Every structure is written in structure tokens, then in C-alpha cells.
Amino acid sequence: MQTLLNQVKEIFDNEQFIFPPEHLYQPIDYTLRLGGKRIRPLLLLAANQMFGGNPAQVHNAALGIETFHNFTLLHDDLMDKSPLRRGQPTVYRKWDENTAILSGDTMFALAWRYFLRQPHPRLHDILNCFNETAIQVCEGQQYDMDFEQRQNVTLDEYMLMIRYKTAVLLAAALKIGALYASAPDTDIDNLFQFGIHLGLAFQLQDDLLDAFGNTDTFGKQTGQDIRDNKKTYLILTALQTAPQPLRDELTALFSSTPADTNPKVQRVLQIYSDLGIRSQVEQAIDQQFLQAASCLDQIQVPDQNKTPLRDLAGTLSGRKK
Amino acid sequence: MQTLLNQVKEIFDNEQFIFPPEHLYQPIDYTLRLGGKRIRPLLLLAANQMFGGNPAQVHNAALGIETFHNFTLLHDDLMDKSPLRRGQPTVYRKWDENTAILSGDTMFALAWRYFLRQPHPRLHDILNCFNETAIQVCEGQQYDMDFEQRQNVTLDEYMLMIRYKTAVLLAAALKIGALYASAPDTDIDNLFQFGIHLGLAFQLQDDLLDAFGNTDTFGKQTGQDIRDNKKTYLILTALQTAPQPLRDELTALFSSTPADTNPKVQRVLQIYSDLGIRSQVEQAIDQQFLQAASCLDQIQVPDQNKTPLRDLAGTLSGRKK
Numbered sequence: 317m318q319t320l321l322n323q324v325k326e327i328f329d330n331e332q333f334i335f336p337p338e339h340l341y342q343p344i345d346y347t348l349r350l351g352g353k354r355i356r357p358l359l360l361l362a363a364n365q366m367f368g369g370n371p372a373q374v375h376n377a378a379l380g381i382e383t384f385h386n387f388t389l390l391h392d393d394l395m396d397k398s399p400l401r402r403g404q405p406t407v408y409r410k411w412d413e414n415t416a417i418l419s420g421d422t423m424f425a426l427a428w429r430y431f432l433r434q435p436h437p438r439l440h441d442i443l444n445c446f447n448e449t450a451i452q453v454c455e456g457q458q459y460d461m462d463f464e465q466r467q468n469v470t471l472d473e474y475m476l477m478i479r480y481k482t483a484v485l486l487a488a489a490l491k492i493g494a495l496y497a498s499a500p501d502t503d504i505d506n507l508f509q510f511g512i513h514l515g516l517a518f519q520l521q522d523d524l525l526d527a528f529g530n531t532d533t534f535g536k537q538t539g540q541d542i543r544d545n546k547k548t549y550l551i552l553t554a555l556q557t558a559p560q561p562l563r564d565e566l567t568a569l570f571s572s573t574p575a576d577t578n579p580k581v582q583r584v585l586q587i588y589s590d591l592g593i594r595s596q597v598e599q600a601i602d603q604q605f606l607q608a609a610s611c612l613d614q615i616q617v618p619d620q621n622k623t624p625l626r627d628l629a630g631t632l633s634g635r636k637k
Numbered sequence: 638m639q640t641l642l643n644q645v646k647e648i649f650d651n652e653q654f655i656f657p658p659e660h661l662y663q664p665i666d667y668t669l670r671l672g673g674k675r676i677r678p679l680l681l682l683a684a685n686q687m688f689g690g691n692p693a694q695v696h697n698a699a700l701g702i703e704t705f706h707n708f709t710l711l712h713d714d715l716m717d718k719s720p721l722r723r724g725q726p727t728v729y730r731k732w733d734e735n736t737a738i739l740s741g742d743t744m745f746a747l748a749w750r751y752f753l754r755q756p757h758p759r760l761h762d763i764l765n766c767f768n769e770t771a772i773q774v775c776e777g778q779q780y781d782m783d784f785e786q787r788q789n790v791t792l793d794e795y796m797l798m799i800r801y802k803t804a805v806l807l808a809a810a811l812k813i814g815a816l817y818a819s820a821p822d823t824d825i826d827n828l829f830q831f832g833i834h835l836g837l838a839f840q841l842q843d844d845l846l847d848a849f850g851n852t853d854t855f856g857k858q859t860g861q862d863i864r865d866n867k868k869t870y871l872i873l874t875a876l877q878t879a880p881q882p883l884r885d886e887l888t889a890l891f892s893s894t895p896a897d898t899n900p901k902v903q904r905v906l907q908i909y910s911d912l913g914i915r916s917q918v919e920q921a922i923d924q925q926f927l928q929a930a931s932c933l934d935q936i937q938v939p940d941q942n943k944t945p946l947r948d949l950a951g952t953l954s955g956r957k958k
Contacts, residue, residue, distance in 0.1 A: 336776075337776060337779045337780055337783055339779055339782075339783055340775065340776060340779035391738055391739070391742060394738065395735040395738055395739065413734075414716040414782060417712055417715065417716055417738060418712070418716065418775060418778055418779055418782070420742075421712060421741075421742075421745065421775055422772065422775040422776075424742065424745055424746075425745075425768055425771040425772045425775060426772070428749070428764075428768045428771075429768055429769070429772065432761070432764055432765055432768060435761070439761070440753070440756070440760070443749075443753055443764070444753055447746055447749045447750055447753060448750075450746040450749075451743065451746045451747065451750065454661065454739060454742050454743040454746060455657075455658055455661060455743075457739055458658045458660055458661035458739055459658055461660075461735060461739070462658060462660055
């Protein structure tokens with residue numbers, strides 16, 4: 317696991333991201349050097365090594381998947397008007413909106429450059445997987461924005477949205493790593509599903525952290541989803557659970573855009589606490605981690621090959637190994 | 638030529654661009670159905686047929702190149718805050734900024750879907766050509782925005798900028814069409830250079846039309862480049878040609894952002910007229926068309942195979958055939 321982390325760190329530390337014109341590439345370098353957990357390249361390398369792949373062969377794909385992911389963050393931050401990312405100013409704040417648009421677009425093309433650099437007999441499958449995932453990520457972001465305007469979003473619709481917006485890219489990272497190692501198709505399918513469940517768990521945790529985390533450890537403003545009237549697993553569960561008067565109050569709160577949003581955030585958090593939303597969401601997260609573990613179990617490789625991915629899921633779930 | 642135009646029209650008329658979520662795809666459908674000259678798919682098909690290619694084989698590439706081009710227009714219109722495109726409201730005006738960002742991103746991915754759909758022994762070269770071109774188009778747009786803030790842009794820098802922003806995509810359309818027809822590399826190089834010169838001529842004409850065209854035939858507001866303090870071939874030539882007092886006045890005008898921009902536009906146009914800028918730019922355009930014709934002459938195919946591209950260049954140059 318530590319070896320994988322070091323491999324990923326080295327790949328990014330040794331890569332050059334600045335070319336002329338520098339106004340275009342400085343925000344790209346800034347974004348890609350902010351770090352973060354680099355989960356997607358980590359998953360890609362881990363999947364590749366699980367099937368005995370050659371790490372040098374997935375070096376470019378690891379850069380590609382993270383560059384794509386950071387492109388989506390850059391544009392999402394602009395669309396969501398988020399001031400902070402990983403505790404630092406977002407690109408549209410540090411530079412301006414046009415810079416965020418164009419540097420983002422360029423990152424998408426740079427991701428393609430990385431993927432196209434490494435020939436492989438299954439390259440066409442790899443590129444298709446990457447691109448269909450990219451389209452779903454865009455669709456997921458659209459559903460997310462649509463849901464802000466709608467009052468009747470169901471939990472099923474929400475789960476589809478986070479599957480597209482978050483889970484498919486984690487699953488694609490694993491699948492691409494496995495494709496480079498020429499893994500059998502049934503194993504690739506199980507690995508993909510492992511990634512989907514891991515991604516869903518990951519997003520539900522993110523929802524939970526937005527409400528109950530703090531800016532020091534999370535690097536974002538707490539309660540931003542509530543301020544933005546975002547439909548999350550928390551509010552949708554609360555609307556299902558709450559008695560009528562509370563449900564009406566929640567609906568009214570999530571239709572309001574007050575100048576001072578702090579009282580709104582405090583009131584919503586109080587209702588979540590009264591309804592026991594935190595433990596309900598934690599149960600849903602556990603469920604996704606269990607399903608992920610079951611998919612991993614079914615993959616036909618020696619058990620010790622699964623250790624890095626099992627450890628990674630364990631770390632993400634916050635449990636002791 | 639008419640056959641090619643009909644083929645392109647049919648390809649776009651028969652293609653579906655709307656999928657769920659509809660808020661994402663409606664602006665894409667709107668943009669791709671606005672029409673325009675569809676020069677890039679036309680060039681792609683013409684190049685393919687010049688080398689005896691199979692039209693069915695470049696159907697997807699034609700859709701891909703135009704979808705990519707329209708993605709860049711969509712984001713450029715947002716960055717430039719242009720109200721009109723082809724005489725119709727731009728996407729960020731008809732919908733909103735976030736829609737323009739996300740639907741644009743999705744169009745880039747849809748362009749890739751089209752390119753990935755058609756297998757070919759040289760697909761890797763085709764995808765590399767497309768992607769390196771996409772990166773240059775982004776770099777060109779950045780140079781364009783950089784130049785708005787700079788007072789010392791040279792004509793050489795300007796020519797590099799329009800090469801990236803406009804010419805390389807026309808050249809790439811031709812190259813990709815030729816690659817699908819398995820044309821020889823030297824012919825592909827000449828065809829690419831033909832496209833570069835055609836593209837440069839095309840952009841210089843666009844500069845000229847922005848200043849001297851009218852909204853009826855051009856579909857955009859006249860003098861927008863002057864309002865935006867855009868460095869164009871016109872102003873850079875004027876700055877080279879003008880005596881010192883006029884040069885100072887032009888420099889001051891192109892640093893100003895008055896509330897009412899009409900007097901500024903009128904004064905700049907008057908100076909252009911006094912300096913004979915129009916005929917100087919027309920000469921530069923003719924020069925590019927001549928170089929394009931020379932590249933076309935060197936391609937080793939029967940002369941009648943060149944007729945569509947020769948006609949197309951003739952139509953663009955505004956000359957009678």
C-alpha cells in the first residue's frame with residue numbers, strides 16, 4: 317500500500333505540467349500539484365498490479381485519469397461557486413472564470429494525450445471505457461444541478477446521480493488498470509462493481525462530511541450542500557424519515573436562499589440530529605463497503621494480490637484493518 | 638461540391654443529439670442544429686474522396702470534428718461574452734453560464750465518442766492528430782485572450798495565434814479525411830499545409846468581416862473585436878502603418894473600455910479607412926489563398942480529384958470559379 321502511494325507520488329512529482337502559454341498551464345500545474353488523495357491513480361495501479369501488470373505501462377494512464385478528474389473538479393468548482401478546494405483557493409477565485417473554463421478544457425485534452433501515449437492491444441477498449449465514463453460524469457453533474465431545482469428527488473434518482481458523478485470514474489480507474497494487465501473479462505466486471513460500491517460509499521461519506529466535518533480536516537466549508545440546497549443522501553433520508561411538520565420545514569429550508577445562510581445550516585443540522593440521520597447514513601455506507609468486499613472476494617487471483625485494494629477500502633471506510 | 642454539401646447535411650439531419658438528462662443535451666442539439674457552413678466536415682469528406690476513400694467510413698469523423706468545433710465555439714462565446722452566434726442567441730445567453738460550461742464539456746466527450754466509433758488501421762494516428770489539434774486550439778484561445786491585455790503584440794505572434802486557434806483544425810479535418818483513405822504521407826503533409834493556408838485566409842477574412850461586414854450577412858455584431866480590444870490583423874497592420882500621432886490614438890483607443898463603445902468603433906473604422914487597411918488585409922488574404930493553391934497542386938492525385946477542394950477554396954476566397 318505504501319509502495320503504491322510512493323509510486324503515485326513519484327509519477328506526479330516527476331511530471332512537467334507547464335508549457336507556453338504559461339497563463340494556460342499555470343492553473344493546470346497549480347491544480348495537479350494541490351495533491352489530494354490521488355485515489356484514482358492509486359486504484360489504477362493497484363488493479364494493474366493485482367493481475368501482475370507492469371507499473372511502467374500504466375504510468376501515463378495514472379496521469380490521465382487524475383488529470384481528467386481534476387478537470388471535472390475545476391469546472392465543478394466554477395459551476396458550484398466553491399471558494400476552496402483542498403483548503404486552497406479554487407482556480408476561478410485565484411485567477412478568473414475564463415481561466416477556469418479554458419484551463420479545464422485543456423486538462424481534458426491533456427488527459428487524452430496521456431491515454432494515447434501508451435500503446436496496448438486493448439487500447440481501443442481502454443479509450444472507450446475512459447470516454448463513456450467521462451460522458452457519464454458530465455451527465456451526473458447535470459443531474460446534480462437539476463436536483464437543486466427539484467423538490468421531488470427520490471433516493472433512487474440520487475443513487476443514480478452519484479453513481480455517474482463519482483462512482484463510475486473510480487470503477488473505470490480499476491477497469492483500465494486491469495485492462496492494461498490483460499485481466500479476464502469476468503474479473504474486470506467484478507472489479508468494476510467493486511469500484512462502483514466503493515465510489516457510492518465514498519460519495520455518501522462526502523455528503524456526511526459536508527454536514528458534520530470541519531474545515532480543518534475536510535478543506536471545504538461545512539454545510540455548503542445545505543447552503544446550495546443540494547439534494548444529498550442526508551436531506552433525502554431526512555425527508556423520508558421526518559414527520560409531516562418537520563418535512564414541511566425542511567422543504568421550505570431547502571427552497572430558501574437567505575442572505576445569511578448560517579441560521580439555515582444550524583437548523584437543518586439540528587433536525588438531522590433529532591432524526592438520527594447520521595447513523596442512518598453510516599449504515600448505508602457500511603452496506604456499500606460490504607458489497608464492495610463481496611465483489612473483491614469473487615475475483616480469481618491469489619488472495620494476497622487483493623491486499624492493497626482491501627486495505628484501501630478499509631482505510632476509506634475508516635475502520636482499523 | 639453540391640454532392641459533398643448534401644452528404645454533410647444528411648449526416649447531421651439524421652443524427653440524434655438528445656438523450657437524458659435533457660437539460661444537458663438540449664443546448665448541444667441547439668448548437669449542432671444551428672448549422673453554419675460545416676466547413677470542417679466538408680473538408681474531411683472532400684479529402685477522403687480525393688484519395689478514393691469510402692464516405693461511410695468518415696461519417697463519424699465528420700460528426701466528431703464538427704462537434705468538437707462547436708464545443709470550442711460554445712465555450713469561446715461564454716469567455717468572450719458574445720450575445721449572438723449565427724444570428725441566434727449563444728448558449729450562455731439562451732440558457733446560463735453553467736449550462737454552457739457543462740454542455741460544452743460533454744460535446745468534447747461526444748466528439749471523442751464519434752472518433753472512437755470507426756475502427757481503422759491508422760486510428761491511433763487519427764486520434765493523436767485530433768487531440769494534439771484540440772490542445773493547440775485551446776492554446777490559441779489563450780494567446781488570443783493574452784493579446785487583449787498586451788500592447789506590444791507582433792504580426793508574427795498574431796499569425797501563430799490564428800494558426801492555433803483556427804487553421805490547425807481545418808488542416809486536421811483534411812488530414813483525418815486523408816488518413817481514413819490511407820493516403821501517402823507526403824500527400825497528407827501537403828494537404829495539411831493547404832489547410833493551414835486556407836485557415837489563415839479564413840481567419841483574416843473573419844477579421845475583415847468583423848470590421849466591415851454587417852449583422853445581416855455575418856450573424857454577429859459588427860466591430861465586436863474593436864469593442865473587445867482584440868488584437869486582429871487589422872489593428873496590428875494599422876499600428877505598423879500609421880504615423881506616430883495616429884498610432885498613439887489607436888493605442889489609446891485599444892486600451893479604453895468606454896460605456897458607449899459606438900464612437901470608439903466609428904473612430905477606429907475611420908482610421909482603418911484613412912490608412913487603406915482593408916486593401917492591405919485583402920492582399921494578405923490573397924497571398925494565403927495562393928500558397929494554399931500551390932500546396933494543392935503538389936498532391937499526387939488526378940487533377941479532377943482536386944476539384945471539390947479547389948472549388949471550396951475559390952468559394953471561400955469570394956472569387957468566381
